Amino acid sequence: MKFTVQRQQLIASVQDVMKAISPRTAIPILSGIKLEAGPNGITLTGSDSDISIESFIPAETDGMVYVEQIEAGSIVLQARYFSDIVRKLPEKTVDIETDNKFNVTIKSGKALFKLNGQDAGEYPQLPEVASSNSFDIPSDLLKNLIRQTGFAVSTMETRPILTGVNIELADGTLSFTATDSHRLAARSVPMENAQFSISNVVVPGKSLNELAKVLDDDDDNVQISITNNQILFQTSHLHFLSRLLDGNFPETARLIPEQSQTVIHVKTKDLINTIDRASLLAREERNNVVRLTTENKQDLHITSNSPEVGQASEEVQLQAVEGDDLKISFSAKYMLDALKVIENEDVRIEFTGAMRPFVLRPADDNSVLQLILPVRTY
Amino acid sequence: MKFTVQRQQLIASVQDVMKAISPRTAIPILSGIKLEAGPNGITLTGSDSDISIESFIPAETDGMVYVEQIEAGSIVLQARYFSDIVRKLPEKTVDIETDNKFNVTIKSGKALFKLNGQDAGEYPQLPEVASSNSFDIPSDLLKNLIRQTGFAVSTMETRPILTGVNIELADGTLSFTATDSHRLAARSVPMENAQFSISNVVVPGKSLNELAKVLDDDDDNVQISITNNQILFQTSHLHFLSRLLDGNFPETARLIPEQSQTVIHVKTKDLINTIDRASLLAREERNNVVRLTTENKQDLHITSNSPEVGQASEEVQLQAVEGDDLKISFSAKYMLDALKVIENEDVRIEFTGAMRPFVLRPADDNSVLQLILPVRTY
Known part of the structure; x- marks a missing residue:
């Protein structure tokens, strides 16, 4: 096997396939990256047997030449060393060549590495996925x-x-x-x-x-x-x-409530910041639990309490509220996780009582749904 | 104690004094930050008894007002909580107030925190340093x-x-x-x-x-x-x-050699990059050792060898060389540490034989000296 490849392309491909490689693998050859050179380009493969990633660098695409002087063949190289070496090579191109004893020469400018490779024939075959569906x-x-x-x-x-x-x-x-x-x-x-x-x-x-x-x-x-x-x-x-x-x-x-007793609309970012602050005093004592309270059908309060340390409380501006007043406690982490992926300036939260799951959605969009179970605090 | 402070100023001061605070301290009150308010401003103190840091925020400097409405007093607050809270508060100013039971109220916009403080009288006195010398x-x-x-x-x-x-x-x-x-x-x-x-x-x-x-x-x-x-x-x-x-x-x-047998001048950056690359194959087997060789009084080679993995070798362009040819081995890490603080485009390295300490200096400057003991490899 032999080829000359653009180093930036090689770095990107190595980084991609490294994502599938686990440093602690039961199958030793899976700690390696498989390189295969063919007339159309080179293919890198990494796998931990749960995930397998193949990255292809075409010889040429859109008039750009990425790989030159290809002689077909294949080899497996220890992933960690190969990845570090490629990243630190000095020039824009890298020459890689194997002999028939699985010795690999990697050259870039004046830098020369000789690595002990392994027979690519030992590398497991990836399963074929038929593409009818x-x-x-x-x-x-x-x-x-x-x-x-x-x-x-x-x-x-x-x-x-x-x-x-x-x-x-x-x-x-x-x-x-x-x-x-x-x-x-x-x-x-x-x-x-x-x-x-x-x-x-x-x-x-x-x-x-x-x-x-x-x-x-x-x-x-x-x-x-x-x-x-x-x-x-x-x-x-x-x-x-x-x-x-x-x-x-x-x-x-069937977990998604069909009715709601209280619906609030609030600025997503405001609620994220307030709960983030309240969670500072909720971390240890009570498993990161904060409390949400509505009062007089117009005020929204977020509070938390850690007896050893102190209390936090803050009012959040409501955009709208319908239904009954409510007191409910929940994990600040779950709430923040959900709010951060709402992707809308306003969030709509529908409650059906203090002990029932509640639902968050972007204010004007039903395609995203986040459901959280409350925490019993009394 | 009572004051209103610019939050950015407070964040910076808290960050500074946090550097002295160790999460695992034998003296419980040292896990806290001491706050002292006086007519001229506020002082924050952190200490792990080895290091103590005091940061002062003046009430006013260069016409900028940093602290207002000061009522003198002092308190100790749990450092980790106080630091997290200050960082996440919503507004540009923060109001801090204590009562006579060491309860502390921290307010910024609608966010309100009540923390349990400790008596600043319990906080150790920092030693006085007379400033004659x-x-x-x-x-x-x-x-x-x-x-x-x-x-x-x-x-x-x-x-x-x-x-x-x-x-x-x-x-x-x-x-x-x-x-x-x-x-x-x-x-x-x-x-x-x-x-x-x-x-x-x-x-x-x-x-x-x-x-x-x-x-x-x-x-x-x-x-x-x-x-x-x-x-x-x-x-x-x-x-x-x-x-x-x-x-x-x-x-x-007396450790600094007075004479040298071989002196080389080389581009600092070139040598850093080459040794960094060679060290990739020197990490495990031989304690991160790379070898430097001069040949024919004109060529400089850096090599490394890890029997299981492979070898690296690279030629570095010499700017100048005087004296005998040389083979010497050393820790790549020590060499990189030294080269990185040379702060000159060219480095001068003076050797007095393969088993003697060698000295690195900026090419035209004797104020910096880096000395490294070689490693015996045979």
Whole structure:
């Protein structure tokens, strides 16, 4: 194998595939990056067997030459060393060459590295994902779906299915749902180009968070293909493959209250800042709990109390309020997580009593839903 | 106690005194910040008993009003909570008020915090430092002296005196010296306004590093005063007090070689980059050791070798070379630490053989000296 590659391109590809590589892997060769050179360019692969990422650097695209003097072949290099070396090389191009004993020479300007490689034949084959059931989604929209739901997955392995995000496609609507059983985050978008339906496709939250990191903002579209136990996200230069979680995602629709006793409208940013301040005195004693109180159907107060340290209280300007007065306590962290992805100047919060889940939405938009269970404090 | 203070000023002062506060302190009240209000302004104090920092916010300076409506008094507040609260308050000013039960009210806009304070009478008195033996030094020069020597202190408590920087003043020259017994860093500057001499004043490296962080770039001068066991650094708004280390700093002058067998001149940045790259393959197997070789009195090579992983080698352009050819091995980390504070485009390195300490200096300047002991590799 032999080629000369633009270093910036190589750095970007290495960074992408490194996201799939775990320093502590049970399969030693998976601590390496696989490099494959072919007539059209070079492909880098990283995998921890849950996630696999392939990044392709084309020999030439849009008249730009990225890879030259290619002799086909493949090798596996220790990921950590290769990544550090590539990042610190001095020149704009890098020459990489292997001999038939898996010795690899990396040259850039006067810098010369000789690394011990491994046989790429030992590297596991990635599963094939048939693309009959596939649909396209704009990259920035996919990143937003992940951002607005991925934070709400469970971090506990007691119910593994809750560590994933449930992806459903039905009646031309794509929806992402995550819940850790104390809160729920959901977002739906119209997806009119998909004439089929999928359900109970549960992707590990960790996979989606890594995917969001490797998707470029200037990627146009991502093609999503699903099989029984794998999901493939494809862009022009990237293949991101993740296993799916086994099991049935819980039915969540029945958790959403259909009626409300109190509805408030408030500036999202004001509420974020106030709860952030109140949470300073809520951290330890009472598990980060703050209290929200409405009075005289016009005043909104946020308070917190930590007997050892002191109390915080603050009034928030209400934009509108309907229904009964209310006292309710909840986790400041869950509330902040939810408010931060509302993406609207105003948030609408619908309560059905102090002990019932409540719902946050952007003031004029039902496509985002954040549900939080309150905390009993007396 | 009562006052209204500009929040930005308060944030800056709190940040400064927080540098002296250790979250794990044996004296509970030292986890607090002391606030004192007087007719001229307010003083904040933090201390871990090794370091004490006092920051003063004047009521008014240069026509700017920083503190208003002052009623004299004092209180101690839990540092972590106070610092977080002040940082997150909504408005430009903060009102702080205490009652006679050490309850403290902090108000800014609609945000209201009530904290449990402690009696400032319980807070330890800082030692007085008489200022008979004091001299002035420009703040940026002091920061540079610290930066160019402080990294070389020992991190091991086996010889506590080596965890400090030795400050000497003699014959109108101020010098800072640090050594961990594997390397030595020294910097001297003329100090003609000081008509006295000091010796064996050893300041903990940690104190100096914290001092460098709290000195503003726009502080003009720092006044340094020394007693038997304390050193005080003073600016217009800051008092930084540190204990001195007990014991005798080793005589270091005799360590500096007087002659050299090989002298090379090389671009500092080139050598930094090359050694940084070579160190990638020197990290584990051989304790971060790289090798420097001169050949034919004109070529300079840097190499490293990690049998499991591979080798690195690179030629560096020499600006000049005098004397014999040389092969020498040393810690890449020590070499990089030294090169990074040379502050000159060209570095001069003087060797007296493969097993003897060698010396780095800026090409045209003897005020900075970096000495490194080589490593035996065969």
